[in-house]
Amino acid sequence: MLLEYAKxxxxxxxxxxxxxxxxxxWGYVLGLGLFVAFSGGLFxxxxxxxxxxxxVACLWIxxxxxxxxxxxxxxxxxxxxxRRVRLFENAIAVSPFALFLLVQGAWIGFVLVWVACVVGAxxxxxxxxxxxxxxxxxxxxxxFVIGFRGTFLFLFLLYGVGWTATAVGNGELxxxxxxxxxxxxxxxxxxxxxxxxxxxxxxxxxQFLHQKIRQAFLQSTCxxxxxxxxxxxxxxxxxxxxxxxxxxxxxxxxxxxxQKYTVFPEMVNVGHALLMxxxxxxxxxxxxxxxxxxxxxxxxxAHIL
Amino acid sequence: xxxxxxLAKSYGSRQVLQNIxxxxxxxxxxxxxxxxxxxxxxLFRCIAGLESYEGxxxxxxxxxxxxxxxxxTEAFFFAHITGREYLQMLCNARQKPLPDLQASNIFELPLDxxxxxxxxxxxxxxxxxxxxxxxxxxFILDEPYNGVDIQSxxxxxxxxxxxxSLRKTILISSHIFSTLQDTCDEIxxxxxxxxxxxxxxxxxxxxxxxxxxxxxxxxMARLDSFLC
Numbered sequence: 001m002l003l004e005y006a007k008x009x010x011x012x013x014x015x016x017x018x019x020x021x022x023x024x025x026w027g028y029v030l031g032l033g034l035f036v037a038f039s040g041g042l043f044x045x046x047x048x049x050x051x052x053x054x055x056v057a058c059l060w061i062x063x064x065x066x067x068x069x070x071x072x073x074x075x076x077x078x079x080x081x082x083r084r085v086r087l088f089e090n091a092i093a094v095s096p097f098a099l100f101l102l103v104q105g106a107w108i109g110f111v112l113v114w115v116a117c118v119v120g121a122x123x124x125x126x127x128x129x130x131x132x133x134x135x136x137x138x139x140x141x142x143x144f145v146i147g148f149r150g151t152f153l154f155l156f157l158l159y160g161v162g163w164t165a166t167a168v169g170n171g172e173l174x175x176x177x178x179x180x181x182x183x184x185x186x187x188x189x190x191x192x193x194x195x196x197x198x199x200x201x202x203x204x205x206x207q208f209l210h211q212k213i214r215q216a217f218l219q220s221t222c223x224x225x226x227x228x229x230x231x232x233x234x235x236x237x238x239x240x241x242x243x244x245x246x247x248x249x250x251x252x253x254x255x256x257x258x259q260k261y262t263v264f265p266e267m268v269n270v271g272h273a274l275l276m277x278x279x280x281x282x283x284x285x286x287x288x289x290x291x292x293x294x295x296x297x298x299x300x301x302a303h304i305l
Numbered sequence: 306x307x308x309x310x311x312l313a314k315s316y317g318s319r320q321v322l323q324n325i326x327x328x329x330x331x332x333x334x335x336x337x338x339x340x341x342x343x344x345x346x347x348l349f350r351c352i353a354g355l356e357s358y359e360g361x362x363x364x365x366x367x368x369x370x371x372x373x374x375x376x377x378t379e380a381f382f383f384a385h386i387t388g389r390e391y392l393q394m395l396c397n398a399r400q401k402p403l404p405d406l407q408a409s410n411i412f413e414l415p416l417d418x419x420x421x422x423x424x425x426x427x428x429x430x431x432x433x434x435x436x437x438x439x440x441x442x443x444f445i446l447d448e449p450y451n452g453v454d455i456q457s458x459x460x461x462x463x464x465x466x467x468x469x470s471l472r473k474t475i476l477i478s479s480h481i482f483s484t485l486q487d488t489c490d491e492i493x494x495x496x497x498x499x500x501x502x503x504x505x506x507x508x509x510x511x512x513x514x515x516x517x518x519x520x521x522x523x524x525m526a527r528l529d530s531f532l533c
Contacts, residue, residue, distance in 0.1 A: 132387060132417060140397060141390035149385040194381035199355055200398040200439075202371035303357065 001081060002088055009089070021269025039100045050101065050109040057097040057113045061090055061120035070124050086121035093117075137219055142197075144219040147188030155184060155223065162227035171235050175245050177227050182249030185220040186256045195265045198304050205301035209261060209294070213254050220253055251286060255279065258290065261297040264304075306330055307352065307369065307443065307474065312360035314347055314498075321347045322498045325360070332472040334465060336485035338516065339495035345478045346378060348495065349445045352476070366442060371399075373443045374436025378451065380428055388416035388423070388431050395435040404438060411464075412457060425452035433461065444468060444475045450484050462487055482513050 017027030043049045070086070077085050094117045101110040133152060137144040148155070162177035201208050224246070231242055259272055279286040312325035322344045329335055337345050350356040354370045366372060382391065389406060396403045406416055412430040420428060429452055436444065446465075450458050465488045468475055479485050485492055486509045494502040494512060496519075504512040 132419065133385075138390060138393065141386060141394045145390055146383050146385045191383065193383075195355055196375070196377055196381060197394075197398075199353065199370065199375075200395055202368075202399050304355070 001077070002084060005077075005085055006088070019267065021271055035096055036100075043104055050104070050106040053097060053101065053106075054109045054112045054116070057094050058116050058120075060093050060097075061116050062125045064089055064093060065120050065123055065125045067124045083121060087118065090117040090120050136222055140215050140219070142193070143188040143191060143216070144185075144223075146191060147184070148223075151184050151187075155181065158184075159226055163230060166227075166230045166234050169234070171231070171238060171241075174227065174231050174235075175242065178224050178231075178242070178245055179249065181224050181227065182220060182253060185216065185223060185249075185253055189216075189253075189256045189260050190268070192260075192265070192267050195304055198264065198301070201305060203305060205298045205305050208301060208305055209258065209297060212257050212261075216253050216257055217250055220249065224249070248283070251290075252276070252280070255286060255290060255293070258293045258297045261301055262293050264300060306365040308361075308363050308365075309352070310361045310363075312348075312351060312358055312362065314344075314351055314356060314358045320498055322351065322358070324499055327493070329474050329476065331365075331474055332469060333491070334469050334475045334477065334489045336489035336492035337476065337478045337495055338482065338485065338492060339478075340520070343495045344498045345495055346447055349375070349447050349476065349478070353445060364443070369443065372441050373445065374439055374441035375445045376429075376432045376436055376447060376449055378447045380432040382420040382423075382428065384421040385419060387419055388414050391420060391431060392416070392435050392438060396438055399439045401439055409438065410434070411460065426454055426457065429453050430457060433464070437464070442473055444473060446475065446477045448478055448480065450479055450481055458484070482516070485509075486513075 014024040014027075017024045020027065022030065039053070042053060046052055064086075073085060074082050076082075094113045097113050098110055101107075101113065133149045135145050135148045137148060158177045158180055162174050165171075165173035165177065198208070201211075203211065228242060228246070232239055235242070255276065259276065260268055263269075263272070275289065279289060307327075307329040309325055309327040309329075312322055312327075313320070314322040325348065337348065339345050347356060351358040352362055352369070353373060353375045354362075355375075362369065386394075392406065393403050410416060412427075412434060414423075414427055414431055414434070420431065423431065429449065433446070433449060449461050449465075453461065462484065465475055465477070469488070475488075477485060477489065489509075490505065492504050492509060492512060493500050494504075494516065502512055502515065
């Protein structure tokens with residue numbers, strides 16, 4: 001029974017990796033690489049990394065202890081079988097963390113994650129009533145409303161870094177925060193809506209795409225202005241450089257939107273992500289790729305609009 | 306008026322709809338009934354233009370999708386969006402201003418809460434409200450009564466009758482035959498992708514009986530064979 005459940009979960013994970021456009025084996029290698037990089041970076045840069053690491057593992061377990069998920073599991077597995085399943089999946093979830101803590105010789109953390117593994121199997125976590133986070137984008141909702149709500153803490157952290165950098169005269173760091181804000185905005189377009197949401201528009205594909213890009217420019221401007229305006233005051237001589245980076249940000253934002261709708265309602269896969277990376281590394285390629293993607297996006301949207 | 310001629314739809318070698326010929330007049334309410342998998346939702350998605358198809362679907366008032374309010378069986382919502390924002394989004398999509406929601410919130414929905422906190426019925430009601438606010442001329446309501454409480458069922462029936470009085474054209478599918486009897490001018494029985502029967506008011510009862518016979522058949526006897 002436990003083996004069957006594990007096999008099913010394994011198949012589900014494989015399908016998810018496959019849907020992302022990677023062979024499952026590559027996905028596991030990539031996932032492992034990212035996990036090691038994250039863990040190594042955390043232990044190298046962050047104070048009390050051991051406890052931060054344990055907290056991350058606990059959050060992971062809390063997701064598995066979510067009440068609706070466990071209600072479902074309890075309808076499938078009765079009594080001790082249910083408990084065994086919960087212990088098993090918690091153990092799988094904390095194993096990579098425990099192994100890394102072991103390699104680091106962080107014994108307290110090692111014990112704590114296993115305690116969390118066992119305790120987590122006996123408790124359920126109810127997702128509390130979510131507070132409504134106000135956004136400045138309510139008049140034109142969707143990507144920026146949802147994205148802002150998911151990233152506002154990180155956004156305010158970036159504002160703090162940007163303002164501090166500007167105050168101490170570190171222009172490079174301030175520019176970097178602008179780019180990071182644009183990077184956040186790019187990620188807002190990873191959300192995949194249903195074809196119904198696109199279909200609802202009484203616009204031509206061209207009008208739809210232009211409207212999306214126009215809104216993205218306006219809304220991203222709202223997000224970068226709090227960093228840009230103080231920068232312009234302090235580094236006025238570098239206004240041209242700041243403008244250049246803004247143009248870069250807008251260009252890649254347009255790229256992300258157009259690329260999304262070339263394959264919509266399918267998800268952008270790893271090949272598309274690679275294309276963006278190539279364009280970031282060799283910026284002029286963007287001007288060759290973008291018109292082609294634009295034409296493909298119009299053709300693709302014509303099926304829905 | 307919507308005219309459908311020789312509509313056919315297949316997914317690979319699987320024929321889902323075939324030889325569909327229909328005319329939906331202005332101000333008419335039309336019911337589509339059929340078992341799960343009969344092709345009701347595919348038919349609606351074809352009419353909406355959400356699926357490619359063979360045959361023709363024409364609308365006397367121009368591009369159908371621009372004045373069509375489509376309520377899917379299961380509407381899609383993101384977690385961190387409120388009811389008010391969803392309505393705003395769908396009104397924006399049709400360049401319609403969002404009206405005063407305090408007055409137009411006929412289902413008394415908690416519009417400033419995230420939709421993820423809504424029940425199935427509340428999501429359905431939000432979907433209905435959105436397509437009403439868009440000011441459409443045509444409506445496709447795919448299972449509008451699913452998951453909705455009795456009080457709201459009554460309200461939905463009244464809404465359909467009100468839309469009919471305003472000369473709107475409405476297509477409804479429902480598993481509850483009686484709800485269609487209350488509202489429809491004609492009911493079409495769809496089976497494995499083509500129409501088996503059509504009935505007007507006088508024939509509704511006979512159609513209901515025929516459906517019952519067709520659906521139940523010898524299944525009770527078969528059930529007896531392993532229950533008793």
